[in-house]
Amino acid sequence: MTAHTPYEDLARELGSVGTVRRELARNLPHDCPPAPAVVLTLLGRHGEMRMTRLADLMAIDMSVTSRHVAYAVERGWVDRRPDPLDGRVRLLRLTGSGQEMLAEMHRRTSETLAHLLGDWPQEDVARLTELLAGLRASFGDCGCGCRTAPRGARPLPPDRAAAAQD
């Protein structure tokens, strides 16, 4: 009952990551769903940015990004103001309250993973993280229009390729 290709096996394990993500989500603060949590994480990592860039980093449509950001703004975690240089652009930044929420999130997430992966060698944790980052890069860098190109299937907007390396 075991004759699978390596890719089929990988696909199966990737699917099972959902369990882990749900568990991590369960331990988040009550009023902070996973997606807004990602917004805070990325703003904390990369600093001030516009909607377009955040949507790109989250690898989801900007319409969805907009809703998650609105949620965070309503709760005072994110400051959203127009770019003085271009009235169309909105600049996003963590507030003090947002930084506190982010710290609490990180604390809980690390606690959960430490609890569950306590017996893992540090090098395995690091290796898994590394390989997953590589996976993300392979998808972002593809440039074949798999994910991005709305219609044109343009080759490779260079800024996006750079963003995928973060």
Added chain:
Amino acid sequence: MTAHTPYEDLARELGSVGTVRRELARNLPHDCPPAPAVVLTLLGRHGEMRMTRLADLMAIDMSVTSRHVAYAVERGWVDRRPDPLDGRVRLLRLTGSGQEMLAEMHRRTSETLAHLLGDWPQEDVARLTELLAGLRASFGDCGCGCRTAPRGARPLPPDRAAAAQD
């Protein structure tokens, strides 16, 4: 802009797996959403089983499993019949049509991954698969009530948490 704990980094990469899963989902047959696809995969791997076991393998509530199975049954991919030994139990099995759909799914999934991960060393693909399987095992084996506990909802009964470390 990089002073994170290993667990925070891992959590971030786990979150980004969503991108990969969406991409794989996009390339599935039109009438076969990801969750029913998982049903077919597991029945293909493990053979005939009951609802309870399938829900356990999928790591989701049986109510949700029931709906995904119903979807597959409606389309003739799965045969669902009462267990002659226990009228409460329902036995699930792939039909011929289900096996065809499964084969087509695997073909597409492998194709997508081969396209995107074509330049990965085989050993990296294998190692990632292995580590993800380990992650899944760490969550399933925990036994601390993180996932299962029907109502306790208590974050961390300290005694059991200690026992789980053994």
Added chain:
DNA sequence: TATTGTTATACTCTATAACTATA
């Protein structure tokens, strides 16, 4: 006319709780 965001609508997936049927 093109770009940046936002809003409206629809679909998928999940959990909780109430319910049916069998043991």
Added chain:
DNA sequence: TATAGTTATAGAGTATAACAATA
């Protein structure tokens, strides 16, 4: 009374398309 499974309801996530505002 306990167990196996189904159905109803609600919440979170995503994509597409239509829309408003600015360049």
